[in-house]
Amino acid sequence: MDKIKFIDKEMEPIKTKRLVISDVDKDRAALEEAAELLRSGGLVAIPTETVYGLAANALDPEAAGAIYHAKGRPSDNPLIVHVCDVEAIRPLVREIPDCLYRLAERFWPGPLTIILPKSALVPLQTTGGLDTVALRIPAHPVARELIRLAGTPLAAPSANRSGCPSPTSAAHCMQDMEGRIHAVVDSGNCTIGLESTVMTLCSQPPRILRPGAVTIEMLREILPDVVMDPAVFGETKPGERVLSPGMKYRHYSPEARVILVRGSLAQFLNYLSLQERVDGVICFDEDTGQMPYPYLTLGSQWDANSQAYKMFDVLRMVDREKWNIVYVRVPVLSGIGTAVYNRLLRAAGFTEVLL
Ligand code: TXA
Numbered sequence: 001m002d003k004i005k006f007i008d009k010e011m012e013p014i015k016t017k018r019l020v021i022s023d024v025d026k027d028r029a030a031l032e033e034a035a036e037l038l039r040s041g042g043l044v045a046i047p048t049e050t051v052y053g054l055a056a057n058a059l060d061p062e063a064a065g066a067i068y069h070a071k072g073r074p075s076d077n078p079l080i081v082h083v084c085d086v087e088a089i090r091p092l093v094r095e096i097p098d099c100l101y102r103l104a105e106r107f108w109p110g111p112l113t114i115i116l117p118k119s120a121l122v123p124l125q126t127t128g129g130l131d132t133v134a135l136r137i138p139a140h141p142v143a144r145e146l147i148r149l150a151g152t153p154l155a156a157p158s159a160n161r162s163g164c165p166s167p168t169s170a171a172h173c174m175q176d177m178e179g180r181i182h183a184v185v186d187s188g189n190c191t192i193g194l195e196s197t198v199m200t201l202c203s204q205p206p207r208i209l210r211p212g213a214v215t216i217e218m219l220r221e222i223l224p225d226v227v228m229d230p231a232v233f234g235e236t237k238p239g240e241r242v243l244s245p246g247m248k249y250r251h252y253s254p255e256a257r258v259i260l261v262r263g264s265l266a267q268f269l270n271y272l273s274l275q276e277r278v279d280g281v282i283c284f285d286e287d288t289g290q291m292p293y294p295y296l297t298l299g300s301q302w303d304a305n306s307q308a309y310k311m312f313d314v315l316r317m318v319d320r321e322k323w324n325i326v327y328v329r330v331p332v333l334s335g336i337g338t339a340v341y342n343r344l345l346r347a348a349g350f351t352e353v354l355l
């Protein structure tokens with residue numbers, strides 16, 4: 001294979017191939033092609049059960065560096081390293097606490113990312129200059145087979161342009177990354193739809209830096225003292241030091257101004273009737289009968305899994321509708337609903353009206 005080319009400074013587009021992989025047993029040629037690109041240092045969007053990731057060899061500083069460029073990601077925002085089994089973690093870290101094995105047994109493969117002190121094998125380009133590394137074993141069979149075939153851990157942030165909603169389908173990846181990466185693997189929609197829970201074992205007590213499908217209640221069954229980092233629901237001030245660099249950046253945002261409104265449906269409708277301009281709303285199925293404005297729904301207000309599954313697609317649709325200002329009903333804050341709220345809050349730049 002020729003030496004891999006990356007998109008250059010002048011932004012000359014590169015050809016992005018679409019590789020359909022629906023079945024790890026049948027689609028071997030496409031799997032091999034994606035793995036060969038990864039082995040040669042290329043950038044490939046791959047499916048996981050959470051969101052699509054923009055993958056490259058995590059141990060190759062040039063390939064990892066190219067991820068930041070393709071996404072337009074600040075170089076101090078570290079990447080998650082994906083491996084296919086717990087044994088593969090040993091060379092990547094300086095020490096493995098006992099609790100890692102208990103967490104792994106319960107939650108891996110799955111939507112949990114764990115931060116540990118990194119070994120010298122992991123380049124600083126992969127960790128955004130940090131001395132720690134974020135690790136995850138994804139549950140998606142295509143992701144695990146690609147890691148295995150590539151023969152190396154894969155660094156993979158979400159495969160969106162930095163700041164945009166995360167991609168939950170190959171079409172989302174193409175929208176953001178066509179011309180900037182070598183291939184997009186198409187394995188259909190992600191089943192969870194929002195990114196993994198990120199937890200650090202480098203602080204005492206252990207901290208959740210980003211909520212996800214593995215909830216704090218679930219983690220407390222293994223680590224009773226785990227806490228939620230305060231930055232999860234609060235805006236960080238300029239210059240403030242945060243444990244997870246990703247927390248200080250604007251995130252998940254459509255072009256539109258997003259405003260969260262917390263209150264009953266009656267309060268929500270009353271508040272909107274007082275606004276000068278309402279282009280559209282994001283609400284729940286139960287609300288639609290009474291909604292006088294154009295709307296997109298996240299599913300039932302009692303079904304947080306549906307809200308997680310639909311949220312990023314709905315945020316992308318806001319721009320397709322060309323709405324300039326959109327009001328959003330706040331989800332119920334339990335289970336994965338906490339993570340849905342965290343992403344909506346960031347999409348809204350922390351603008352929330354309490355009624
Ligand atoms: O579900 C997911 O986690 C997806 C899929 C592809 O695995 N990946 C993902 O990556 O969401 P990304 O880069 O979009 O989000 C990773 C978050 C960022 O907020 C980053 O700052 C944080 O994890 N992070 C990564 N490494 C870290 C480290 N060593 N210390 C603190 N935070 C870290």
Ligand code: MG
Nearest residue numbers: 157158166195
């Ligand atoms: Mg991301």
